[in-house]
Amino acid sequence: MATPLSATAVLTALRAEGVRVVEVGNWRTHNRNSKGAWGPVNGSIVHHTVTRGTASTVAMCRTGYASLPGPLCHGVIAKDGRVHVVGWGRTNHAGGGDARVLDQVVAESYGSRPTPPTKGNANGTDGNARFYGWECENLGDGKDPWPAAQYDAIVRVQAALCRAHGWTAKSVIGHLEWSADKIDPRGFSMAHLRADVAERLKHSANWSPGGKDEPTAPAPAKPTTPKPRPYAPPRFPAGLAPGRQSPSARGLQRALKKAGHMSAAIPEADTYGPATQAAVARFHQAHPAYRARGVHYDPAVGPRGWAALHTIAYGGKK
Known part of the structure; x- marks a missing residue:
């Protein structure tokens, strides 16, 4: 006792x-x-x-x-x-x-x-x-x-x-x-x-199982901050074009909304319809690379436009 x-x-x-x-x-x-x-x-x-x-x-x-x-x-x-x-x-x-x-x-x-x-x-x-x-x-x-x-x-x-x-x-x-x-x-x-x-x-109070006496427990390793990976846009869905329903235009519409070129109130749809075409055109008019080429109204999006739009929307780069 x-x-x-x-x-x-x-x-x-x-x-x-x-x-x-x-x-x-x-x-x-x-x-x-x-x-x-x-x-x-x-x-x-x-x-x-x-x-x-x-x-x-x-x-x-x-x-x-x-x-x-x-x-x-x-x-x-x-x-x-x-x-x-x-x-x-x-x-x-x-x-x-x-x-x-x-x-x-x-x-x-x-x-x-x-x-x-x-x-x-x-x-x-x-x-x-x-x-x-x-x-x-x-x-x-x-x-x-x-x-x-x-x-x-x-x-x-x-x-x-x-x-x-x-x-x-x-x-x-x-x-x-x-x-x-x-x-x-x-x-x-x-x-x-x-x-x-x-x-x-069997050992002294400051014994460490590694075989060396240490006054305190080993200090924890300092956390390291991993380097962020550059944003990689999703692959362009081949066949995506104005007026078509296959493949679905929903991914394009989400990126347009995220980038501020399409109203969030417009419901998502598979069809690459007039609202989506107008939003794509607004994206082209706002993007410096397209303005430099004198593009005024272009409702179609290709692989390069798709990548640029998604990088602006999700990659934090403009």
Whole structure:
């Protein structure tokens, strides 16, 4: 058993382990301590959120919802590996669980996993008082991936707590190992996670699996801005001519409307009719290349006119 770490102590432990921490609002004093005990702590529970999107997930875990007020955990481990700390103290994350599992975690006496729980939220032991809780951003459907940066952060967070308290990796369990009501986390096994935490605990806090000790986690690569490709107009539909219906004139009409030569109120049609012919003529009269050639009224469009019109309409060039 152990006294819970202070907010300052847990920040120090996490950062020493190379965790990228984001402090959210008044997290140091945001808790449910008025509703029950907080401590002694015996371990740490890993959860998944069944959500998508870091910002909304962090907001939900911080404030909770009508039937379950926040905070719903101590920190949210996001897809990018950042850990958003949202509360410190008692939080609504573990609910009721199996007392036999608690005993095994306290003694760190089980094999590859604790005894499967038979108690749950309605009839179990209060886990909110006895465990740290970490929500991991994931849909929890067994298909949503766990990016390497996120999984590495999960390992580092659990190792930081174990190192600070002098625990082994057996003090880290999944929610499904605590409560008969739960299935989280899905997508990796807790036995595998504990093995990775145990491996990390063999080394110093700033150890990197690449073999070099580093003071912090590797910085993410700077995003690169791809060079925009030049606009390529669609191929001219051979046979498009005034008065014809095949091929359809709809693509021509859309480009004319986009370029401002045809009223949007005119409905699209397959026929290259009088309204389309007049709009093509207006395009020719407005285009410098046609004006230079002395074109005054030309209702027909060919491959070069088609390409010029579409580039003006969709390519951002005039």
